[in-house]
Amino acid sequence: MPLGAESKSSGIWNEVVEKCERRLVSWKSQYLSFGGRLTLINSVLDSMPTYMMSIFPIPDGVINRLDAIRRNFLWEGNSDTKKFHLVKWDKLIGSKQKGGLGVRNLKIQNQSLMMKWLWRLASSEHALWKELIKQKYEMEDHWSTKMVTSTYGTSIWRAIRNFWPKLRENCSIKIGNGMKVSFWEDSWLEQGSLKTLFPDIYILNQQQKDIVAEVWSNQGWNLSFRRPLNDWEIQRLVDFFGILEQFKGTSTSQDGLFWNHNCNGNFSVKEAYKKFNSFTHQVTGWPWKLIWKVKIPPKVSCFTWLLAKQAVLTQENLMKRGIHLSPRCFLCGEEAETVNHLFLHCRITNILWSIFINWKDLFWVMPRNIVQALKIWSSFAYISGHKERWKIIPTCIWWSVWKERNLRCFQNKSNSIQKMKLNCLVLFHFWCKQEYMEDLESVMNALGTL
DNA sequence: TCTCGCCCCGTCGGTAGAAG
DNA sequence: CTTCTACCGACGGGGCGAGA
Structure with a gap:
């Protein structure tokens, strides 16, 4: 894997493209039905660039080249002459449930693969690579590093880090022992962070930097304010505690990120792909x-x-x-x-x-x-x-x-x-x-x- | 190590053309 | 007609060299 190379140049992808082309040559020598070709594309061709795609952002130009290869093979098979492409390529991308042919959208697959690193960074403990990244880029909070701003060096982590907002949108925070989660700043309740929901109370509070574990005790919330609250602020405070009632208390497990789109909360590339690919051509009632x-x-x-x-x-x-x-x-x-x-x-x-x-x-x-x-x-x-x-x-x-x-x-x-x-x-x-x-x-x- | 600014390369939108 | 491709020109992100 060309880690030192310029990750943006399409040159490092030549090998992948050529690998696909070589594979096709042997397939083309035999007669395959449309269904057979589709199966090969879905099961073999789609996964060939996976290794590279799990680290590097794939340039659109490369996607176009790979799509052209897959497209031509699907519609034209082993014939040398051009043939009709009966359905637009965009419509093949997307799951069979939604009217496509289940051909993989490489861009989305790439995104999902790269997000996996962010997920690992947020949820793994004591991995060597994590320490390395933490040292080099500094953590923004307990979940991700700061934005990468420097322009020197390779931009692998920068590209990965760019997906953080998108991943974060689709995750919530699950409180375990409350040691990692900032009470005011992290959005650990459904509605968002308390700081943005109740800026007025935030200003009055004296524990602005505290983590959940420090504010919570088994008796309830320990909040102290700079001054006694005025009458008109009492209603806000009632709302505030109303929202806090969702909280079920701490436990002994670690705090963690919770992926919102499956039941066990674990991020998987497959689930992420499904989630982010869902916008394409919603067809209702497709049989x-x-x-x-x-x-x-x-x-x-x-x-x-x-x-x-x-x-x-x-x-x-x-x-x-x-x-x-x-x-x-x-x-x-x-x-x-x-x-x-x-x-x-x-x-x-x-x-x-x-x-x-x-x-x-x-x-x-x-x-x-x-x-x-x-x-x-x-x-x-x-x-x-x-x-x-x-x-x-x-x-x-x-x-x-x-x-x-x-x-x-x-x-x-x-x-x-x-x-x-x-x-x-x-x-x-x-x-x-x-x-x-x-x-x-x-x-x-x-x-x-x- | 960091900032600044230049410039290259890749992307994008539009268009024209080819092909079955 | 529908899809794909090639081409052009505009544009901007980011790589990289210069300089501190």
Whole structure:
């Protein structure tokens, strides 16, 4: 690790970038599905810069380079030619729950990793590196060093220290024995520091520098004032003690920082990442479980995700991108091929839907779009004997429709409607058998369990 | 060790262009 | 149309050398 190097220069990151590129070369030599590539990106590529990112602030330029590598690999795979990038990169970043693909946001990851040092500084005892940092930069309070102002030397700690306000916002102070916490200045109650809440009383108090342990005794608070309080100040004092009532008393454990965003109060990089990444594209009602938690192959999950984003390359989407082929739907040949038509409203597709709808005598009105279709379909799961199997039906229909459509589009062949129905059922049977390791001898057996 | 000021490099916003 | 990339010019943070 190049500790002495200029941490701002992008040169020290070249090695990381090249490592990623080398890794890609071997992956590119084999055929991988979109889902496979996504898995590789999420599990391997994302973690390659972690080591460097845990110390150095990653320059935006490097993030851009790494993003470009990941982006191109995801969408273009092993092909040499350019391909469509169907969804904007920003929208892939972010958890699957919120409509992304779970690709890591390197900037946020970097922040979270660097905050870990601040957390350790505040909560660890007697670590050698902590003593070193304490000596060099001096502590501002019990929790962090002073701001780094000097301009000479490397700026590693400066960069880390810059995140302190952000970390502090998301932490509270948990009083143990009260030895570290300043009564007036630290904000150890929910509302903030007492000094800012009650400046008038602060001025009158004689223990302005005292720690909590000095002001508190088992009998209660020992506060002494410079002069007797006036009548009009009494009400303020009542409020003041009202707020202090939250305090449950001291204990024998050490005072510590408490991370606000999980139950045990321990900071973790993962939790921090989750917290700080949450602002990106809040999507309410995104049916992520119906896309990612159903028992289907990952590549099909990805396909369903694309469908739900309305981003699959149908004729309509091709036209939007300036490529004009036949605008007609390949299945029925009647209407324009939009995502919603091809997968929901086309009369050929409807034949596939009705296999399952008729099987259960379902009263079904085709929803307007994919997301609604997923949701409404799963709301009927209760009528099925096997809820998990029920939920894979829409994706099963869509996947077989898409395969048929591509057969007609690219190979100029077509299957009869009977054959399509059969293919769809066989696929359904196959997925059931794959995922549940059950003996399902025939397609009819699989259907029978619904 | 510290301050000052210059200047380099990286970032940002805007724009144009390419590509599937 | 959508996304990505390259380019330009403005700008400012901070690295670094000079000087104390």
